[in-house]
Amino acid sequence: MTQTGSQMALPLAWPADPRADAFIVSPSNAAAVHALEHWGAWPTRAAILTGPRKSGRSLLARIFAAKSGGTILDDADRLPEADVFHAWNRAQETRRPLLIVAEAEPPVWPVKLPDLRSRLAASAHAVIQAPDDALMPQLLARLFERRALDARADLIDWLAARIERSHVAVMRAVDALDQEAMERRKRLSIPFARITLVDAGIIVPPRPSSGSDRSSEEDT
Structure with missing residues (x-):
C-alpha cells in the first residue's frame, strides 16, 4: 500500500x-x-x-x-x-x-x-542492520516502558548481554517477561528473567561450573 x-x-x-x-x-x-x-x-x-x-x-x-x-x-x-x-x-x-x-x-x-x-x-x-551493543539496551528500555514494566538498569544490561542480537529476539524476551510477570504477579529481576527466558528457550542456561566458579555463576 x-x-x-x-x-x-x-x-x-x-x-x-x-x-x-x-x-x-x-x-x-x-x-x-x-x-x-x-x-x-x-x-x-x-x-x-x-x-x-x-x-x-x-x-x-x-x-x-x-x-x-x-x-x-x-x-x-x-x-x-x-x-x-x-x-x-x-x-x-x-x-x-x-x-x-x-x-x-x-x-x-x-x-x-x-x-x-x-x-x-x-x-x-x-x-538497517541487526541491533548493536548501543541499541540493545535502548530497545529493551523502550519496550519495558511501553508496557509500564519496572525494569532496572542492571536487568536491562543483563538481558542485553544474553539475548540474541535481533529485533525479534528482543521483542520475544519482553513479551515472555511481561506475560510471566502478569500471570505470577512477580516483580522483574535477574533471577526471575533467567528462569523465564531459559524456560522459553530464549536464552541458553549457563553450563555447570566447578566449585571455584560456583559463586560467579550465581550472578550470571
Missing part, C-alpha cells in the same frame, strides 16, 4: 527521542538514517530501505515521508512486480522521492521482471 507524507503525524527529529513513536538511532542504523535524510543526493528519485523484521523500517520510512513529502511502498517484496515498476517510473516523472521498503534487496528479493531489476540496481540502498 502506498502512503504519502501528508497522511502522517510523526516526529520529525531523527535522534533518539523520549516519545514512544520516535526512531532510536545507533551505529546499526545511522547510515540508513543519513541516506534518507539526504534523499536529494540519490542517483534516482527512488531508493530501497531494507532491514530485518521488527527493525523499525516502516517507522523510519514514515518519518522519511513526513520530512521529504515523498511516497512509501511498504512490503514491496510482497507486491506485484508491475506495481513496483510503475511506482519507480512515476517517481522519476513526478520528481517526488519514492522509498521502496523490503526485507532484503535483490537477489535475495527474487525479482523476475528484468526492467524492475535494473531499476532497483540503479537505486540507492539504505540498510
Whole structure:
C-alpha cells in the first residue's frame, strides 16, 4: 500500500527521542538514517530501505515521508512486480522521492521482471542492520516502558548481554517477561528473567561450573 507524507503525524527529529513513536538511532542504523535524510543526493528519485523484521523500517520510512513529502511502498517484496515498476517510473516523472521498503534487496528479493531489476540496481540502498551493543539496551528500555514494566538498569544490561542480537529476539524476551510477570504477579529481576527466558528457550542456561566458579555463576 502506498502512503504519502501528508497522511502522517510523526516526529520529525531523527535522534533518539523520549516519545514512544520516535526512531532510536545507533551505529546499526545511522547510515540508513543519513541516506534518507539526504534523499536529494540519490542517483534516482527512488531508493530501497531494507532491514530485518521488527527493525523499525516502516517507522523510519514514515518519518522519511513526513520530512521529504515523498511516497512509501511498504512490503514491496510482497507486491506485484508491475506495481513496483510503475511506482519507480512515476517517481522519476513526478520528481517526488519514492522509498521502496523490503526485507532484503535483490537477489535475495527474487525479482523476475528484468526492467524492475535494473531499476532497483540503479537505486540507492539504505540498510538497517541487526541491533548493536548501543541499541540493545535502548530497545529493551523502550519496550519495558511501553508496557509500564519496572525494569532496572542492571536487568536491562543483563538481558542485553544474553539475548540474541535481533529485533525479534528482543521483542520475544519482553513479551515472555511481561506475560510471566502478569500471570505470577512477580516483580522483574535477574533471577526471575533467567528462569523465564531459559524456560522459553530464549536464552541458553549457563553450563555447570566447578566449585571455584560456583559463586560467579550465581550472578550470571
